Amino acid sequence: MLEFLRKEGISENLINDIEKFRKFYKVESKIEYRIPSPKYNYYGNDVWEEAITALICGENLLLVGSKATGKNVLAENLSAAFGRPKWDISFHVNTDSTSLIGTDTFENGQVVFRNGPIYECAKWGGFGVLDEINMAKNDSVAVLHATLDYRRIIDVPGYDKITIDDASRFIATMNYGYAGTRELNEALTSRFMVINMPNISSKNLKKLLQREYPQLRDEYVEQFAGLFKDLQLKSENSEISTKSVDLRGLLASINLMDKGLSPVKALQMGIANKSFDDFERTLVEDVIRLRIADNLGRNEIFR
Numbered sequence: 080m081l082e083f084l085r086k087e088g089i090s091e092n093l094i095n096d097i098e099k100f101r102k103f104y105k106v107e108s109k110i111e112y113r114i115p116s117p118k119y120n121y122y123g124n125d126v127w128e129e130a131i132t133a134l135i136c137g138e139n140l141l142l143v144g145s146k147a148t149g150k151n152v153l154a155e156n157l158s159a160a161f162g163r164p165k166w167d168i169s170f171h172v173n174t175d176s177t178s179l180i181g182t183d184t185f186e187n188g189q190v191v192f193r194n195g196p197i198y199e200c201a202k203w204g205g206f207g208v209l210d211e212i213n214m215a216k217n218d219s220v221a222v223l224h225a226t227l228d229y230r231r232i233i234d235v236p237g238y239d240k241i242t243i244d245d246a247s248r249f250i251a252t253m254n255y256g257y258a259g260t261r262e263l264n265e266a267l268t269s270r271f272m273v274i275n276m277p278n279i280s281s282k283n284l285k286k287l288l289q290r291e292y293p294q295l296r297d298e299y300v301e302q303f304a305g306l307f308k309d310l311q312l313k314s315e316n317s318e319i320s321t322k323s324v325d326l327r328g329l330l331a332s333i334n335l336m337d338k339g340l341s342p343v344k345a346l347q348m349g350i351a352n353k354s355f356d357d358f359e360r361t362l363v364e365d366v367i368r369l370r371i372a373d374n375l376g377r378n379e380i381f382r
Contacts, residue, residue, distance in 0.1 A: 080160040083120055084127065093131045100135065101162045104246035110203050113164030119330075120290065121153040122283035126274060130157055133272040139227050139249040141212070141268070144276030147311075147326040150252040153276070154208045157250060164205040166196040170214040176222045180233060197226060201233055204246030212251040213263055220267055227270035279326070281308055292333055294381040303329060306370040310350070313366065322353045323363045342375045343367070 084094055106114065121127065133140055134157065142150040158165040168179065181195035200207040209215075215223070226233055231243040251271060253263070279287070284304045288295060295303075307329055313319045332349030336342050346367050354360040 080117075080156065084160065087122070087127070088124055089127050089131070093128060093135070096135045097131065097160055100246075104163075104204055106162065106164060107203065110164045110205075113166070113205065114162055115155045115159050115165050117152070117155045117159050119152050119287065121149050121156045122279065122286050123149070123277065126153065126276065129274055131160070133274075134161065134248050137245075137248075138272045139251070139270060141251045141253065141271035141273045142276050143253055143273060145254055145278070146321045147324055148276035148278055149326075150254075150276055151208070151210065154206075154250045154252065158206040158208075161206065161248075163246065163248070164200075164203055166200040166205050166207045167210060168196045168207055169210045170212055170216075170219060172214075172216070174214075175216065175218045179219055179222050197222065198233060198241065200249075201226065201241060201243040201247050204244035207247070207249045209249055209251035211253060212267075213253040220264070223267060224270070227267075278311060281305075284308070288333070291330060292337065292381075294337075295333070296380060296382055299380045302370045303333065306346075306367065309366050309370070310363065313362070319359050319362055320354065320356075322355075323350050323359075325350055325353060328353060336377060336380055339377055341373075342371050342380065343373050346371065 081094055081097065084097075085091075130140055130153065140157075142153060144150055155165065168174075177195065179195050179197040181193050181198050184191060184193040186193075194202070197207060199205065209223070212223075222233070226243065227249060231247075232240050233243065234240040281304050284307060285300050288300050288303055307324075307326065310319070310324050314321050314324045328349035329346075332342075332345040335345035335348065347364070351360050351363045351367060354363055
C-alpha cells in the first residue's frame with residue numbers, strides 16, 4: 080500500500096508518519112490475519128492526505144458521500160496502509176449495545192463474556208469501520224459516545240471497563256436517502272473529523288479500470304468510464320435513481336465479459352437489471368447501447 084501511495088504522489092512526510100506509526104504500534108501475530116489486503120485501491124490524493132493526517136493525529140473519521148464514492152474502499156485501504164487489524168461493524172435495526180460490546184454466553188459449562196467487535200477493536204488497537212452509522216439506534220449511539228471521545232473507555236456492565244488502545248481508530252461511513260437512515264446528532268458528529276467524499280473523477284476511474292483489467296483495450300477503458308459517468312449524470316439530474324450507478328456492478332460486468340459473456344448481457348446483469356422499474360431500466364439500457372455495441376466479442380474489448 081505504501082508503494083501505491085508513493086506512485087500516486089501522496090506527501091512523503093505523511094508516508095513517513097505512517098511508517099513510524101507501524102513501527103511504534105506492533106500487531107500481535109494472532110490477529111495479523113485481520114489486516115486487510117484490499118482488492119481495489121482508492122484513487123484521490125486530496126482525500127488520502129486528509130484521511131491520513133486525521134488518523135495520524137489520533138482523530139476518528141466520518142466518510143460522507145453518495146453511492147459509489149468509495150467510502151468502504153477507502154476505509155479498507157487505510158487499515159492496510161497503517162497495517163492495522165480491521166473490524167467491520169454494520170449498523171441496522173437489530174444492532175444494540177450488546178452486539179457492539181459483547182454479551183454473556185455459555186462455554187464449557189460456565190458463563191463467560193463474549194467480546195463484541197467494538198471491544199475487540201479497542202483491545203487490540205484495531206481500525207473499526209462503522210458502516211452506515213446513521214442507521215444506529217439510540218442504544219448503539221450511547222456506546223459510541225464514550226468510545227469515540229476523549230475518555231476512550233468502554234464500561235462493560237457487570238464486568239470492568241477497558242481503556243481503548245492508543246492505536247485504535249474508528250472510521251464511520253454514511254450516506255443519505257437509504258431506508259432507515261436518520262440525521263446524526265451533534266454530540267456524535269462532533270467526535271469525528273468529516274470528509275465529504277467526492278464522486279470518482281473520469282481520470283481516476285480510468286486508472287482503476289486499467290489497474291484491475293490490464294488487458295482491457297484503451298478504447299474500452301474510455302467507453303466504460305464514460306458509461307459510468309453518463310449514468311451518474313442522469314442520476315444527478317433525477318432522470319434515473321442511483322440503483323444503476325453501481326461501480327461494483329460495472330467492475331463485475333467487465334469480469335463477466337472477460338470470461339466470455341456478451342457485453343450487453345453482462346451489463347444488463349451488473350447494471351441495468353438493478354433498476355426494477357421497467358421505464359427506468361429501458362433508459363439505462365439505452366445509455367449502455369450508446370456506448371457498447373450489441374455484437375461486440377471478447378477479443379474486441381480485451382487484448
